[in-house]
Amino acid sequence: xxxxxxxxxxxxxxxxxxxxxxxxxxxxxxxxxxxxxxxxxxxxxxxxxxxxxxxxxxxxxxxxxxxxxxxxxxxxxxxxxxxxxxxxxxxxxxxxxxxxxxxxxxxxxxxxxxxxxxxxxxxxxxxxxxxxxxxxxxxxxxxxxxxxxxxxxxxxxxxxxxxxxxxxxxxxxxxxxxxxxxxxxxxxxxxxxxxxxxxxxxxxxxxxxxxxxxxxxxxxxxxxxxxxxxxxxxxxxxxxxxxxxxxxxxxxxxxxxxxxxxxxxxxxxxxxxxxxxxxxxxxxxxxxxxxxxxxxxxxxxxxxxxxxxxxxxxxxxxxxxxxxxxxxxxxxxxxxxxxxxxxxxxxxxxxxxxxxxxxxxxxxxxxxxxxxxxxxxxxxxxxxxxxxxxxxxxxxxxxxxxxxxxxxxxxxxxxxxxxxxxxxxxxxxxxxxxxxxxxxxxxxxxxxxxxxxxxxxxxxxxxxxxxxxxxxxxxxxxxxxxxxxxxxxxxxxxxxxxxxx
Numbered sequence: 001x002x003x004x005x006x007x008x009x010x011x012x013x014x015x016x017x018x019x020x021x022x023x024x025x026x027x028x029x030x031x032x033x034x035x036x037x038x039x040x041x042x043x044x045x046x047x048x049x050x051x052x053x054x055x056x057x058x059x060x061x062x063x064x065x066x067x068x069x070x071x072x073x074x075x076x077x078x079x080x081x082x083x084x085x086x087x088x089x090x091x092x093x094x095x096x097x098x099x100x101x102x103x104x105x106x107x108x109x110x111x112x113x114x115x116x117x118x119x120x121x122x123x124x125x126x127x128x129x130x131x132x133x134x135x136x137x138x139x140x141x142x143x144x145x146x147x148x149x150x151x152x153x154x155x156x157x158x159x160x161x162x163x164x165x166x167x168x169x170x171x172x173x174x175x176x177x178x179x180x181x182x183x184x185x186x187x188x189x190x191x192x193x194x195x196x197x198x199x200x201x202x203x204x205x206x207x208x209x210x211x212x213x214x215x216x217x218x219x220x221x222x223x224x225x226x227x228x229x230x231x232x233x234x235x236x237x238x239x240x241x242x243x244x245x246x247x248x249x250x251x252x253x254x255x256x257x258x259x260x261x262x263x264x265x266x267x268x269x270x271x272x273x274x275x276x277x278x279x280x281x282x283x284x285x286x287x288x289x290x291x292x293x294x295x296x297x298x299x300x301x302x303x304x305x306x307x308x309x310x311x312x313x314x315x316x317x318x319x320x321x322x323x324x325x326x327x328x329x330x331x332x333x334x335x336x337x338x339x340x341x342x343x344x345x346x347x348x349x350x351x352x353x354x355x356x357x358x359x360x361x362x363x364x365x366x367x368x369x370x371x372x373x374x375x376x377x378x379x380x381x382x383x384x385x386x387x388x389x390x391x392x393x394x395x396x397x398x399x400x401x402x403x404x405x406x407x408x409x410x411x412x413x414x415x416x417x418x419x420x421x422x423x424x425x426x427x428x429x430x431x432x433x434x435x436x437x438x439x440x441x442x443x444x445x446x447x448x449x450x451x452x453x454x455x456x457x458x459x460x461x462x463x464x465x466x467x468x469x470x471x472x473x474x475x476x477x478x479x480x481x482x483x484x485x486x487x488x489x490x491x492x493x494x495x496x497x498x499x500x501x
Contacts, residue, residue, distance in 0.1 A: 020428065022412040022436035027331040027404050028323035030109070030183070031118040031147035032316070033137045034102030034154035037064025039124050048137055050118040050144050056110040059119060067230070068100040068125045072239055072305055074247040082304045085251060085297060093304050096241055098129055101153035104229045104309070105316035111229075111342040112317045113324025118147050131162045135169045142177060148403065149322060150174060150182045151315045156189070163187040164206030167218075171207070171386070175214035179407050181400060183322075184220040184386070185313035186367065190347035193354060200358065204365045207386070212364075215386035216393030221314045221368045222358065223348040225340065225378070230309045235302045236288050237274055248301065249275040255297045267294075311347060314340070314370055321380060322400075331404050332445040334383035334397040334486035336368070343378045346370050355381070364389030368396075383486055398483050401445060405481060409433055413477070421470050426460045429477060433457045437481065447482045455481045 005011060031050055039047050041062045053059050072093040081090025102119075109117065120140070122133040134152060141147065150173065155166040170182040184207070188199040197205075200222060209215050240248065252271045274287035291298040317340050325335045350358070350371045358367045359382060368382025385396050393399045412432060419425045434457050440446055441454040448454030457479055458464050464476040 020412060020415045020432050022408050022432055024436075025148075025404060025407045025411065026116070026146065027148055027400065028319075028326040029116050029118070029147050030114075030149035030151050030319040030322070031120060031141060031144065031180075032102060032106065032109075032319075033120045033122060033134060033150075033152045034105075035068070035098075035100045035123050035125060035127060036102060036119070036121040037066050037068075037125060038062065039121050046121045048120060048122065048140055050120045050141065050147070052116065052118050052146075054116050056107060059106050063119060063121060064103075067103045067234070067309075068098075069238055070099055070309065071096045071241045072244055072308075073241050074244040074251075074301070082308075083300045085254065087254070091247075093244075093301070093308065095308070098157050099309070100125060101157065101312060104227070104312055105151075105153035107229045108227060108312060108342060109316040109320040112320030112340060113327070114316075114320035115323055115327070117319070118144070129157060131158060131165060134166045138166075138169050138173050141173065145179065148180045148400075149319055150180055151319050153185065153313055153316055156185050156187050156313050158187075160187050160202055160206060164203070167207045168209065171209040171214050171218045174217035175209055175211070178217075179403060180217075181385075181396065181403070182218040183315040183318050184218050185224075185315045186220060186222045189222050189313060190224040190311055192348045200367060203367070204361065204363060208365070212387065213390070213393075215365065216390055216399050218386045219318075219368060219384065219396045220365075220386055221318055221370055221380070221382070223346050223350070223370065224311055224313050225317065225346055225370065226307070226344040227310045227312050228342050228344055229312065230306055232292075232302065232306055235306045235309070237284065239305050240301075245275040248298070251297045251301075252291070252295060255295060310344075317341075317343070318380070330443055330445055332397055332401045332484045334395060336380045336383040336486065338380050339376070340370065340378045340380060345372055346378060350381075358382070359384065360388065366394075383488070395486055395488075398485060401483050402481075405437075405440070405479070408436065409477075409479070412436070416475070421473065421475050423460065425475070429475070430457050430459050433477070433479065437479075445484060447484050453482070455479065 039045065051062060053062065073096055075092050075094055077090050077092045082092045084090045120137050122137050134155065150170050152166060152170065155163050167184050174180050174182050186199050186203050191199045193200060203220065237245065249271055256267050270287040270290050273283040274291060292302065321335050321338050325333050325338065350369050355369045358369050360366065365386050366384035366388030368380065368384055370378060371381045372378050383395050383397060385393055385399055387393055413429065416425055416429055437446065437455040438451050441448065441451050446454035459475065459477045461470065464478045465474065469476060
């Protein structure tokens with residue numbers, strides 16, 4: 001409406017040169033749920049609150065720098081030992097406390113290109129494992145509109161059924177909100193597939209959304225990864241229980257027998273200081289440093305602990321890869337054929353034949369493989385959703401691209417709530433969405449030689465609405481988009497050509 005002019009003079013009126021536009025939503029903002037060192041920051045509780053972070057430094061500052069101090073027992077065994085002493089006696093190191101994953105997972109996330117994310121703490125390292133805490137935390141995410149991926153590395157700590165219950169809750173939540181995807185881990189995903197039943201079969205039997213179409217909102221990755229997150233210097237006697245220290249002193253005395261100890265009394269003192277929980281910390285630390293360098297047994301025990309702590313599920317790494325691929329190329333690019341960083345090797349070597357069942361199973365629950373290729377390192381070698389039989393949402397980049405379009409257009413159309421449901425508004429809405437999709441087509445997110453082949457937008461009386469719709473205050477908008485699908489199978493044909501004179 002023009003300004004009222006009552007006094008003679010010159011008036012300036014600025015007119016909008018551009019109409020409303022679709023503002024693209026962020027595409028890779030994962031939310032992590034799990035146990036942290038700190039559950040408060042600056043006097044404010046962090047429990048069950050999605051706290052936004054922008055870097056690993058932020059995470060360590062807010063949620064604590066210390067990793068969980070997992071304790072291990074040393075137990076003799078005759079089958080599949082973790083390490084063997086000089087006299088051929090085998091031993092296993094068994095965790096006596098929960099192997100919390102979130103702290104290491106955050107480091108893996110940022111090592112693979114992660115940026116902005118949310119972390120929701122459900123307890124500290126002294127908390128008891130409780131499946132309900134995870135499912136309740138997922139319900140709280142219904143009020144969070146920014147996260148676009150859901151990751152729970154700590155879910156695999158539970159026995160299989162509890163882990164599957166959490167995974168199903170994740171899938172159904174994402175399918176209900178339609179604004180994020182779940183990145184799932186395989187419980188016991190460090191096992192090979194020779195067992196019956198194996199971890200993949202158990203996962204497929206235990207996981208699935210309320211509707212089969214819900215499975216397109218999730219992607220699962222196998223196997224777990226041997227990482228380099230924890231260095232040897234991060235491991236010490238603090239990871240051993242008192243009973244384990246008692247076993248260790250026997251092993252050290254075998255390595256340095258009495259006759260040798262009489263000649264090197266300093267070693268006897270070091271061993272006594274290390275295993276004496278009442279000794280001063282400086283004395284124990286000194287013993288730890290010397291034995292780390294001079295005792296093959298002690299070093300071997302610490303290396304086994306390091307290996308066990310570095311065995312991590314891949315979901316956090318994949319969340320970082322999603323972010324890196326989105327930032328470098330776009331959400332429409334499949335997050336595959338990408339090297340995984342801070343990884344020594346996969347826990348299980350997968351070959352071409354093994355991946356066939358992972359990729360194209362009869363029940364359609366595809367699992368994406370992570371494989372090692374000579375000269376290329378450890379690569380993500382799959383981009384399928386858990387709904388692998390779907391023609392529409394077989395690929396994770398297709399599902400995520402559609403979420404990106406849906407949520408961006410949805411937010412932009414809020415500007416027209418209560419606007420006149422007439423031809424003028426329809427034209428503005430159609431133009432706004434077409435401009436957005438044209439930009440997406442130019443970036444390569446939609447396929448087609450020209451925009452008309454890549455998408456169509458319809459809105460109006462007689463095309464998407466009836467008179468009854470208008471009477472009821474309903475504006476219907478119809479979009480059709482041609483999304484980019486990955487070249488998953490490349491077939492190269494060769495034939496000999498006859499020699500010509």
